[in-house]
Amino acid sequence: xTGAPFARQPHAIGSDRLRxxxxxxxxxxxxxxxxxxxxxxxxxxADALARYLARGDxxxxxxxxxxxxxxxxxxxxxxxxxxxxxxxxxxxxxxAQGSGLGRRMVEWAAGQAAATSSNLWACVxxxxxxxxxxxxxxxxxETATLPDLVTAGFDEVLLRRRL
Ligand SMILES: CC(C)(COP(=O)(O)OP(=O)(O)OC[C@H]1O[C@@H](n2cnc3c(N)ncnc32)[C@H](O)[C@@H]1OP(=O)(O)O)[C@@H](O)C(=O)NCCC(=O)NCCS
Numbered sequence: 400x401t402g403a404p405f406a407r408q409p410h411a412i413g414s415d416r417l418r419x420x421x422x423x424x425x426x427x428x429x430x431x432x433x434x435x436x437x438x439x440x441x442x443x444x445a446d447a448l449a450r451y452l453a454r455g456d457x458x459x460x461x462x463x464x465x466x467x468x469x470x471x472x473x474x475x476x477x478x479x480x481x482x483x484x485x486x487x488x489x490x491x492x493x494x495a496q497g498s499g500l501g502r503r504m505v506e507w508a509a510g511q512a513a514a515t516s517s518n519l520w521a522c523v524x525x526x527x528x529x530x531x532x533x534x535x536x537x538x539x540x541e542t543a544t545l546p547d548l549v550t551a552g553f554d555e556v557l558l559r560r561r562l
Contacts, residue, residue, distance in 0.1 A: 404478060404484070404511040404512060404514050404515055405460035405476050405478050405484070405508075405511050407419045407460060410462075410507065412464075412503050412504070412506075412507045413503060414466075415464055415465060415466045415471070415500070415503065416464070416465045417462040417463070417464050417465075417474065417504070417507065418462060418463055418465060419460075419461065419462060419463075420452060420461040420462060420463050420473070420475075421463075422453050424463070424470070425449045425450075425452040425453040426445070426446075426449045428449075428452065428463075428470070428473060429445045429446070429448035429449035429451075429452055430445045430449075431492060431493075432445075432448055432473070432490055433445045433448060435490065435493065436524075436526075436527055437523075437524040437526070437527045437530070440524070440526060440553075441524065441549055441550040441553060442550055452473075452475075458477055458478065458479070459475055459476070459477050459487065460475065460476045460477075460478065461473070461474075461475045461488075462474045462475075464491075464500060464503075464504055466495060466500060470492065471491060471492050471494075471495035471500055472489075472490055472491040472492060472495065472500050472501070472504060473488060473489070473490045474486070474488070474489055474504045474507075474508065475487045475488035475489075476508055476511075478512070480520060481518065481520060482516060482517065482518050483512055483516035483517060483518030483519050483520060483562065484508065484511070484512045484516065484519060484520070485519075485520040485521065485522075486505070486508060486519065486520065486521040486522075487522075489501065489504060489505070489521070491504075501533055501537070502533075502536070502537050505519075505537045505538075506537070509538070509560060509562060512562055513562040516562060517561060517562050518559055518560070518561060518562060519539075519559075519560045519562055520557065520558065520559055520560075521534060521539060521557075521558040521560075522545070522548070522555045522556065522557055522558065523555065523556050523558060524549070524553060524554070524555055524556075525544070525553065525554035525555065525556055526553065531556065534558050537560075538560045539558035539559060539560045540558065540559055540560070540561075541556050541557075541558055542556075542557045542558060542559045543556070543557040544556055544557075545557055
């Protein structure tokens with residue numbers, strides 16, 4: 400890797416491409432995310448999620464994964480965070496799940512992070528069994544339970560991958 404980690408520019412990952420999220424697509428992507436867990440169960444509203452995706456935040460790198468030329472996923476990474484970056488949002492769109500794209504984004508983030516850090520962090524809702532299994536498969540260890548972090552009544556699980 401050359402330059403700063405998580406540079407806001409297009410990055411080739413295999414035959415796919417991660418490129419910066421465009422403000423104009425935040426509303427439509429948020430509209431999809433709120434129909435999926437964890438956001439659906441946690442009670443996210445599309446307009447609030449769209450504002451989060453679009454707002455000015457120099458420490459949050461936001462990318463869209465394009466596969467076959469079409470948007471297939473979203474990755475948002477907060478860096479710096481805690482002796483390593485934090486994957487704040489990771490989603491593969493429904494039609495594209497289960498074909499390795501989630502792993503590809505995580506491995507890319509780990510490669511970027513490894514240039515400067517020895518940790519990569521993420522969080523997952525305790526009820527999101529599928530994502531917990533996924534994060535386990537891509538090298539994360541469950542580190543702490545954080546009650547009521549996002550929505551009252553729901554636990555989040557802090558995940559750490561040593562790099
Ligand atoms: C969780 C998510 C990011 C996984 O991405 P994906 O592209 O579907 O997963 P991949 O195809 O890259 O799978 C990577 C590994 O995880 C495993 N995995 C994926 N889903 C799994 C499941 N439901 N149960 C068990 N293992 C699973 C795969 O078997 C694979 O393991 P392997 O390569 O060792 O065989 C995706 O399903 C998603 O966006 N879900 C909705 C949003 C969400 O939960 N985001 C994460 C928490 S905020």
